[in-house]
Amino acid sequence: xxxxxxxxxxxxxxxxxxxxxxxxxxxxxxxxxxxxxxxxxxxxxxxxxxxxxxxxxxxxxxxxxxxxxxxxxxxxxxxxxxxxxxxxxxxxxxxxxxxxxxxxxxxxxxxxxxxxxxxxxxxxxxxxxxxxxxxxxxxxxxxxxxxxxxxxxxxxxxxxxxxxxxxxxxxxxxxxxxxxxxxxxxxxxxxxxxxxxxxxxxxxxxxxxxxxxxxxxxxxxxxxxxxxxxxxxxxxxxxxxxxxxxxxxxxxxxxxxxxxxxxxxxxxxxxxxxxxxxxxxxxxxxxxxxxxxxxxxxxxxxxxxxxxxxxxxxxxxxxxxxxxxxxxxxxxxxxxxxxxxxxxxxxxxxxxxxxxxxxxxxxxxxxxxxxxxxxxxxxxxxxxxxxxxxxxxxxxxxxxxxxxxxxxxxxxxxxxxxxxxxxxxxxxxxxxxxxxxxxxxxxxxxxxxxxxxxxxxxxxxxxxxxxxxxxxxxxxxxxxxxx
Amino acid sequence: xxxxxxxxxxxxxxxxxxxxxxxxxxxxxxxxxxxxxxxxxxxxxxxxxxxxxxxxxxxxxxxxxxxxxxxxxxxxxxxxxxxxxxxxxxxxxxxxxxxxxxxxxxxxxxxxxxxxxxxxxxxxxxxxxxxxxxxxxxxxxxxxxxxxxxxxxxxxxxxxxxxxxxxxxxxxxxxxxxxxxxxxxxxxxxxxxxxxxxxxxxxxxxxxxxxxxxxxxxxxxxxxxxxxxxxxxxxxxxxxxxxxxxxxxxxxxxxxxxxxxxxxxxxxxxxxxxxxxxxxxxxxxxxxxxxxxxxxxxxxxxxxxxxxxxxxxxxxxxxxxxxxxxxxxxxxxxxxxxxxxxxxxxxxxxxxxxxxxxxxxxxxxxxxxxxxxxxxxxxxxxxxxxxxxxxxxxxxxxxxxxxxxxxxxxxxxxxxxxxxxxxxxxxxxxxxxxxxxxxxxxxxxxxxxxxxxxxxxxxxxxxxxxxxxxxxxxxxxxxxxxx
Numbered sequence: 001x002x003x004x005x006x007x008x009x010x011x012x013x014x015x016x017x018x019x020x021x022x023x024x025x026x027x028x029x030x031x032x033x034x035x036x037x038x039x040x041x042x043x044x045x046x047x048x049x050x051x052x053x054x055x056x057x058x059x060x061x062x063x064x065x066x067x068x069x070x071x072x073x074x075x076x077x078x079x080x081x082x083x084x085x086x087x088x089x090x091x092x093x094x095x096x097x098x099x100x101x102x103x104x105x106x107x108x109x110x111x112x113x114x115x116x117x118x119x120x121x122x123x124x125x126x127x128x129x130x131x132x133x134x135x136x137x138x139x140x141x142x143x144x145x146x147x148x149x150x151x152x153x154x155x156x157x158x159x160x161x162x163x164x165x166x167x168x169x170x171x172x173x174x175x176x177x178x179x180x181x182x183x184x185x186x187x188x189x190x191x192x193x194x195x196x197x198x199x200x201x202x203x204x205x206x207x208x209x210x211x212x213x214x215x216x217x218x219x220x221x222x223x224x225x226x227x228x229x230x231x232x233x234x235x236x237x238x239x240x241x242x243x244x245x246x247x248x249x250x251x252x253x254x255x256x257x258x259x260x261x262x263x264x265x266x267x268x269x270x271x272x273x274x275x276x277x278x279x280x281x282x283x284x285x286x287x288x289x290x291x292x293x294x295x296x297x298x299x300x301x302x303x304x305x306x307x308x309x310x311x312x313x314x315x316x317x318x319x320x321x322x323x324x325x326x327x328x329x330x331x332x333x334x335x336x337x338x339x340x341x342x343x344x345x346x347x348x349x350x351x352x353x354x355x356x357x358x359x360x361x362x363x364x365x366x367x368x369x370x371x372x373x374x375x376x377x378x379x380x381x382x383x384x385x386x387x388x389x390x391x392x393x394x395x396x397x398x399x400x401x402x403x404x405x406x407x408x409x410x411x412x413x414x415x416x417x418x419x420x421x422x423x424x425x426x427x428x429x430x431x432x433x434x435x436x437x438x439x440x441x442x443x444x445x446x447x448x449x450x451x452x453x454x455x456x457x458x459x460x461x462x463x464x465x466x467x468x469x470x471x472x473x474x475x476x477x478x479x480x481x482x483x
Numbered sequence: 484x485x486x487x488x489x490x491x492x493x494x495x496x497x498x499x500x501x502x503x504x505x506x507x508x509x510x511x512x513x514x515x516x517x518x519x520x521x522x523x524x525x526x527x528x529x530x531x532x533x534x535x536x537x538x539x540x541x542x543x544x545x546x547x548x549x550x551x552x553x554x555x556x557x558x559x560x561x562x563x564x565x566x567x568x569x570x571x572x573x574x575x576x577x578x579x580x581x582x583x584x585x586x587x588x589x590x591x592x593x594x595x596x597x598x599x600x601x602x603x604x605x606x607x608x609x610x611x612x613x614x615x616x617x618x619x620x621x622x623x624x625x626x627x628x629x630x631x632x633x634x635x636x637x638x639x640x641x642x643x644x645x646x647x648x649x650x651x652x653x654x655x656x657x658x659x660x661x662x663x664x665x666x667x668x669x670x671x672x673x674x675x676x677x678x679x680x681x682x683x684x685x686x687x688x689x690x691x692x693x694x695x696x697x698x699x700x701x702x703x704x705x706x707x708x709x710x711x712x713x714x715x716x717x718x719x720x721x722x723x724x725x726x727x728x729x730x731x732x733x734x735x736x737x738x739x740x741x742x743x744x745x746x747x748x749x750x751x752x753x754x755x756x757x758x759x760x761x762x763x764x765x766x767x768x769x770x771x772x773x774x775x776x777x778x779x780x781x782x783x784x785x786x787x788x789x790x791x792x793x794x795x796x797x798x799x800x801x802x803x804x805x806x807x808x809x810x811x812x813x814x815x816x817x818x819x820x821x822x823x824x825x826x827x828x829x830x831x832x833x834x835x836x837x838x839x840x841x842x843x844x845x846x847x848x849x850x851x852x853x854x855x856x857x858x859x860x861x862x863x864x865x866x867x868x869x870x871x872x873x874x875x876x877x878x879x880x881x882x883x884x885x886x887x888x889x890x891x892x893x894x895x896x897x898x899x900x901x902x903x904x905x906x907x908x909x910x911x912x913x914x915x916x917x918x919x920x921x922x923x924x925x926x927x928x929x930x931x932x933x934x935x936x937x938x939x940x941x942x943x944x945x946x947x948x949x950x951x952x953x954x955x956x957x958x959x960x961x962x963x964x965x966x
Contacts, residue, residue, distance in 0.1 A: 022546070023542045023544050023546060028540065029540035034538050034540055035538075055517050056513060056514060059504045060624055060640050061626070063505070067572075081572055084565045087628040088562050089564055089566070090561060096557065141543055145571070
């Protein structure tokens, strides 16, 4: 099995998506990785603008005194902050040292998320019911001091999309949380081809400062779960801490209700862990920076007219542009076709076309699908239509494959011994009864490393006995070892 | 005169481009300001990709030990660094304090620019002449601890586009520096309608770590100069400090030659200071997030058919979409037309169309130009063509106006008394002889606050006497008080 050792890291390095930077937990985004992120960003940005959100940009640095305001929130992030304490360096005896006199009176925290600074502005901006709902979005880089950093999944620095909203009623705020969760679900399933489980977090696992954390969870090929998106109902926690009030239609001053939600470059990690195979990355067409690569095969001794090849390629390129298919025509003489085949395999380009003497003579072109690794020959005349269909097919096939995997990994378990055994062998998501107690949840986590990844939102009513305590349980929840 | 007091700040606040954040020197980008930046970014990104540059993203945090490597570079930024020293907070007696045990062994600097971290990677990536030239670009946020922060012009945090390249020959590196400077010049003059002076910095004013700093300088309405873009020839400074060598075609190991260059959100400040008037912002059409606003005038007592109005507007919208003209149709009943006129004036929308009963009856539409503040009536049938022409006219007119201003402000001066007098009255750029000595340059700066903004690249050969020392001078240079 290829899912071992440094498989994940190797794919990232070989496909030239990212690499280590030498700064703990921070990586360098290479052009290919940045392109994938730009695709994700453009599409989610479009969806958020369409649903009435506006982009803002708040400062990177947060005053310690503001972070402090919402107690639970602060507590949740206190142990993973990058703290700025000084503003000048000096040279002393050929050494570069910090100038003690430049010590800041008010220390600053590099944002681990932006609730504190945004609620500080909500206070200024929200006066009346006419200002509500206030729907903000931000794209930014953030720092969380991860103990065990990992490419894309647990970086110290990563890119975050974070939405922050304020509403006049609880109902509206919760509805908004759910709406965003569904928007994420659509994006992740339809564009990234990753099937997700929708639910909410337990008290233990929810976001620091939230009343409810709704979440999307996915299962990776190695049987570990990955939290892929979250949407938090903040209740009045932040509006009370930051004293954000509005005058309602009756002239009465009321606290607003808050939400916040986000996705991050973690999505790239999810794509890699869901779709890749032993040959490298596989990108769903809708997110691939290059959807089709064309590789010409020209042997010195071939006697065919190079103009015919150029002509075919030109026509293809016109068609790709018309249909907004992103492509690369790689006719560089620097590398041999075999090297290129491997290169584009590793990079996960959905479709590869090969055109050489044979193809031209037969009027057929070799089409290679990255997902199934199968070759087919298409008539040049029908190529255009077939390729558009094929891209859709690949997109669907990747989702289907991942869904089969997900189903394979979900397993109903009623016995704690079996529960532990499965976790230690095939892993995956265990669907078991739980009595609702945080104490038991912690016990299980300590003994097995599995946490409750979510209480599913679509859940059959079923009473039973808690897998651990044997106490009364009113529903099953999902347990898994998580990234 | 309107160019007084807080005029600049007021325009920023009233047009809703940005506002203060409460964190020293950091501002909040509002949606309108962020939109302008996204326009700038998209266009420059396109130009840089077209010229072979690839986007990377390097970490926000730089190891102090790496910053130290290039001595002059480090010295230049040492006094304005945000330094991260700890990674955890804790609560003690209801206070949030820094956990001393979390002190970092290796302190980190928030990037003030990314030369150090990028040259550290160049060392890994550059092996042979085949890897050259290496053309990198990065879009990011950076921190410089400004003593006197100012919206867009001197923010502590701002957005930067920074290019970094490595070349095999000195000639090629210098050529690249100049090529980029011309690219910036094209963008700033053609898209932002700001005329610039091209030149290079003196030894005193050049970038920390560069051998030559090429620059573009502009003059603002208040007679102060603004450095608007720079392009640095780094020589072998970084390649020696970071030991970046390549094997040339003859198999010999050689140090590479470096360049770096950038523009930033400062460009937005330049647009505001160049084009605005007492009514608010004026945006050049090519950079305006909204190029045309349509405001319908509907009085309750008007007896005309609202469908006719809708019909006209629909046709306009189709035309705008076809011609990629960005527009807003503001038919919100929330505000009266007068309020809207003012709002879009302040926001600097290039063209405002008003459509009401009168206009429909006469078959003519009122067209208001923001730059000249003149109204005209255009036949509905000829509107489309006229508007496209008008947008181009406004773009050119703004440039022309700024060019006249620039010429008005450039002044040949041969006498130091006059030099000081002009600086203290109308300001502007003084074209005077200088003997080339840094000592004299510093003296003048200290006495008048004017620095040498650049040694112009297009310069008539003219010998003369230094304005200060009376020593022999082989050329005139530009002096000015600068932002």
